[in-house]
Amino acid sequence: MLSTRALVRGLQAGLWRRVSTSTSALAAHGHSSAVDVVDCSVPQYNNRLDTPLPDIPFITNLTPEQKTLKEKEKDAWTKLSKEEKLALYRLSFELSYAEMKKGSDEWKTVLAGFFFFLGFTGLLVWWQRIYVYGDVPHTLSPEWVEKQTQRMIDMRVNPVHGFSSKWDYEKKQWK
C-alpha cells in the first residue's frame, strides 16, 4: 500500500509534471529533446524512406546565422557553397537516406547475450546435476544392466528386427 503510493508520487515527480508542462518550449526542434513528450496534435517530423518530404522541417527554431542562410537560399543556389548547401539540407532533414538505411551492430550484442545466457543456464544445470540430484536408481548399475540384457536375450525380445535380432545365438555374441 505504502509502496504503491510512493510509486505514484515518483511518477508524478518524474513524468506527469513534465507532461503537463507546456510543450511550446519543447517544440524548438522538429522532434522535442524530451522524447517522451511528443505533441501528436501538430504535424511531426519523421525519417521514412517512403516519405521523402516530411510535414515539417527537422529544425524549426533557427539561429540568426541559419536565418541568414535561409534568406540566401531565396537567391540563386549556384552562389551557395557546398557547406551551405549541406547545412540547408541538415536544417530540413535529420537523417539522410544512407543514414536511415544503415544497419547497426545490435545483432552482435543480441547474439552475444543469447550465448552468454545459454552458457549461464548450462552452468546452472550442471550445478543442479551435481548438488541437487540424488543417486541414479540401482537398476541402472552395470551389474544390473548386464543381468537385464542377458534376460532380454534369453526371452527373445524383438527377435525379428529389434533387440534380439542383433544377437548371434550360435556364436553367443553380438552380430
Place this chain on the structure above:
Amino acid sequence: MRPPEIMFRAALRLSFSGARSLTRSRPQYTAPLAARCYSHGKQETDEEFDARWITYFSKPDIDAWELRKGMNTLIGYDLVPEPKILDAALRACRRLNDLASAIRILEAVKDKAGPHKEIYPYVVQELRPTLSELGIPTPEELGIDKA
C-alpha cells in the same frame, strides 16, 4: 490542383496494373487494353501519366504542401519517375526556395530504383542540365550518400 480522390483512384488503378518502370533503361511492357484484367475503364498510358504529373509540378504558384504531397505520393507508386517529372519537381523546389527538398528528391529516386543500380545514374545524367542550371548538388557531391 486535382482533388485528392481522383489522384487516389488513379493511384489504385496503377497499383492494380502491376509493376511498371517509366524510365527507358528497363524494357517496357505495354499490353493491349483487352489483355488487362480491369473491372472497367481504360488504362492510362505512360505518356498520360507523365503528362499529368509534369502538369502537377509545373503549377507556377505550387505551394509547399502540394510539393510534399505530390512527391510523397509519387514515391509511393511502384515505379521510378521519369526524369521529366523530376525536372518539373526540382523546378517547383526552386520556386519554393527549397534546396533541401530538391536534394531529398534525388535521394528518394535512388532509393526507389532499389537493386537496379543503372537507373539512378541515368536519371542524374538526364537531369544534369537542370542540376547545373539551378545549382542543385547531387547527394554524392555533398557526401551524404554514405552513412
